[in-house]
Amino acid sequence: MTQRLLVIEDEPTLSRLLSYNLTQEGFDVTVEEHGTAGYERASQEEFDLILLDVMLPGMNGFQILEKLRGKGIKTPIIILTAKNAEEEVVQGLKMGADDYITKPFGVSELLARVSAVMRRTSGQSEEAKVSEQQANVISLGQLEIFPEKYEVRLGGQSINLRPKEFEVLLYLAKKPGVVLTRDDLMNVVWGFDYIGGQRTVDVHVSSLRKKLELDPESVHIDSIRGVGYKLVVNTNKASHHSL
Numbered sequence: 001m002t003q004r005l006l007v008i009e010d011e012p013t014l015s016r017l018l019s020y021n022l023t024q025e026g027f028d029v030t031v032e033e034h035g036t037a038g039y040e041r042a043s044q045e046e047f048d049l050i051l052l053d054v055m056l057p058g059m060n061g062f063q064i065l066e067k068l069r070g071k072g073i074k075t076p077i078i079i080l081t082a083k084n085a086e087e088e089v090v091q092g093l094k095m096g097a098d099d100y101i102t103k104p105f106g107v108s109e110l111l112a113r114v115s116a117v118m119r120r121t122s123g124q125s126e127e128a129k130v131s132e133q134q135a136n137v138i139s140l141g142q143l144e145i146f147p148e149k150y151e152v153r154l155g156g157q158s159i160n161l162r163p164k165e166f167e168v169l170l171y172l173a174k175k176p177g178v179v180l181t182r183d184d185l186m187n188v189v190w191g192f193d194y195i196g197g198q199r200t201v202d203v204h205v206s207s208l209r210k211k212l213e214l215d216p217e218s219v220h221i222d223s224i225r226g227v228g229y230k231l232v233v234n235t236n237k238a239s240h241h242s243l
Contacts, residue, residue, distance in 0.1 A: 002028045007031045049117060078113060107187075115136075219231065
């Protein structure tokens with residue numbers, strides 16, 4: 001059964017980004033951009049998880065959270081907070097939020113947190129959780145990516161990646177052979193409102209390449225001049241692979 005998510009976020013660009021990427025992951029997404037409308041929707045309909053911005057028109061995120069928990073609604077809630085807003089995080093968690101994510105954030109971090117919260121609150125057995133994690137593993141030739149654990153193995157050997165390197169590789173691996181622009185990677189991994197330049201992407205890809213040199217015949221990252229990058233996977237190492 002498709003899982004339903006409610007996004008209560010008044011910034012149109014961010015709400016569209018959230019809706020698009022969560023829909024791509026198979027969720028049924030409903031968006032409300034006004035606090036009062038969001039509360040009414042959350043209190044009247046069944047959702048598997050709510051993404052709740054703190055600063056909203058009509059009714060702020062804390063008011064929504066307090067009223068929902070006061071009514072006994074236990075839907076998992078992740079609050080979206082501003083950078084350096086530690087007080088917001090503490091207040092939200094004390095009021096019954098299940099987790100938080102700080103803006104700006106990358107799509108990979110968002111999906112990881114959504115998945116983690118839904119696992120924690122679903123009441124699944126440990127065996128079911130392990131089975132779900134195994135189902136989410138991405139296998140491309142000798143490359144194995146474990147999104148739930150932020151782990152990568154190449155030819156059976158573990159590769160130690162920094163979080164953003166992992167997220168870059170994960171996004172490339174979801175679309176093997178497809179050229180992804182620097183803007184694509186920037187928006188997905190660092191968030192659409194990240195103020196750093198595209199050089200950040202190049203630096204992380206360069207570092208990632210070096211770590212994949214453990215088995216370059218199996219998998220490597222190609223640069224497409226003036227455009228971006230693509231992940232090239234050789235699923236049959238025995239065959240001669242030319243570029």
